[in-house]
Amino acid sequence: MNGELIDRVVPTRYWHALDDGRVQCDLCPRFCRIKEGQRGMCFVRACQGGEIVLTTYGRSSGFCIDPIEKKPLNHFLPGTPVLSFGTAGCNLTCKFCQNWDMSKSREMDTLADAAEPETIALAAASLGCRSVAYTYNDPVIFHEYAIDVAAACRERGIKSVAVTAGYICPEPRVEFFKWMDAANVDLKGFTEEFYHKLCSGHLQPVLDTLEYLVRETRVWVELTTLLIPGENDSDAELESMIQWVVEHLGPDVPMHFTAFHPDYKMLEYPSTPLSTLTRARAIAIKNGVRYAYTGNVHDEDGESTYCYGCGQKLIGRNRYRLSDWNLTADGRCNRCGTVCAGVFEPMPGRWGDRRRPVRLRDFVA
Template sequence: MNKTTDFYPTKYWHLLDDGRVQCDVCPRFCKLHEGQQGLCFVRGRHGDQIRLTSYGRSSGFCIDPIEKKPLNHFLPGTPVLSFGTAGCNLACKFCQNWDMSKSREMDTLADEASPLKLARVAHELGCRSMAYTYNDPVIFMEYAMDVAIACREYGIKSVAVTAGYMSDEPRREFFSYMDAANVDLKAFSEAFYWKICGGHLQPVLDTLIYLKRETQVWFEITTLLIPGENDSDPELEALTQWVVENLGPEVPIHFTAFHPDWKMLNHSPTPLSTLIRARRIAIKNGIRYAYTGNMHDEKGGSTYCHQCGQLLIGRDWYTLGVWNLTADGFCNACGTACAGVFEAKPGTWGARRRPVRLRQYAD
């Protein structure tokens, strides 16, 4: 895809008085001259419009457990076909997928698939959902939405793994095609977002509020805790209190461990004790489903009834064990509903990770 005619047309942009074209997908509002690309790298000006250069191409496809997204309350135990492209609209110094999200090489996008082929292959492989992940689907929203439309024909759900850094109108269209999401709430301070991510906090909070109040999308939140940056008691208190007050106590939150990467190699890894402390603060403030992640902690990874304390779903990493939910998602001890999207029986995919080469399948 190296010709202008191959670039995919988009609609969230407008022409400025000075002749530049402004991209309106996210709050960066990149203002571009002919031939320039936005910070995300995959949306750029070609002619008098913004076009997407990564449509139909991916940095790789893989079947994952849905718990790896992480989603603990959406079709537990089932396989999800995951893919991403290249680029990102944030500039997080701690990026764990920087080889894809920071890539400016289109050769990173080595695998190709039309939406129809991708949906058909997911169906053939027995996947219950499709995840737009690894880098943020906000920047390749046209491709993700077309895949989601194709997936609906096979009864396959769509999952967005996103930082939620998006403008209002495209946000509304994008999430109208999604069934579930994990939103990365990177911190609860504007200073962190600006200094470390090159963005702003409020648009992410707006996305979370929109998902809760105006959609039926099942969503969970992930916060990667970085020692000395966003892991203080006061910040964790403020974050979890905000979630309860604005989103409700039933929205799950995952506290995950940082490991030194990209431009933050001089920071220490997150100790398990920090994740346990964050989980304890969240539960104290009324969050019913708080989890630890990226480290082995069976208690912190399992689901409990918020009413009676019964172990509802036991997890060892991404492998399910104990299952004490009724067929309709209630605690089998006290009858209290567990928030989420559940089927009568859990999936049995386990912790497997299976790379998929789309070119091996017929078009």
């Protein structure tokens, strides 16, 4: 029943049996090999009855209405509210995780709310949300649940947003992103050493996902990099990353450079100064990125969108609240006519910077 927590597992597709009695999960590049009764690194995919199942279908760590800019997405339906939710677990082990209480949780009690896909779609529509975001932890690990929610949302005209690290194998990647309308992908750093040391992962699968999204889908993509002092914030690494983005993804993909604050297993590190973010943004613009932003700080200049043709401020932002709006109905600069890349409606939303928790037990599909 909607709103009541129940134990529920669903079968999955991306796995194969091994000769030694174990099964291998083929959803992400971790390729966990597990025995009967064991869980993968992500915690939510387990071996039961000789197959991989998803153990958290229909269960969430909670639902909340956010501004879409908080994902962060600055070029996808600006100013509109998005119904956000996640589950437990993650397939990376980032030592700097800012949502570690959910993404690193291995306790089912973290999953404090429940809803069927149709109920989430109904709630989003009833609450005036233009989209639903799969966030807080990486939605690729609850692949089946996210897809079912996205399908239900699509039937009601509600868009789907994936906030993800992009750590997923090619075949499930195609199925997953077929149902997504926008994605903010964490490009956590630009060296294999960074991914190995701080995330227990690899860089190349993330780059592969990014190229797939931009070249082979119609998903709107924005990138976020959390800049950690002394780890991934050098001029050399930023130059390499930004040049790769422009060459392989193009100049229209927005890049968000956001501030780290001490958390989880990196409490000894200092917070990222604003000067680091503005330096990264300047390097991006110098290398041809048309839309570069600062985040997790108060920086109206770094939060706002500018026309790369004439320099006019197209969308003014003060944290998550919009001010200036100088786009035409078809998404062009109203001064020079240059197209602003993105997914825009004739007028912006007016949700502002509100954050509203929601209990889905109030909605019945």
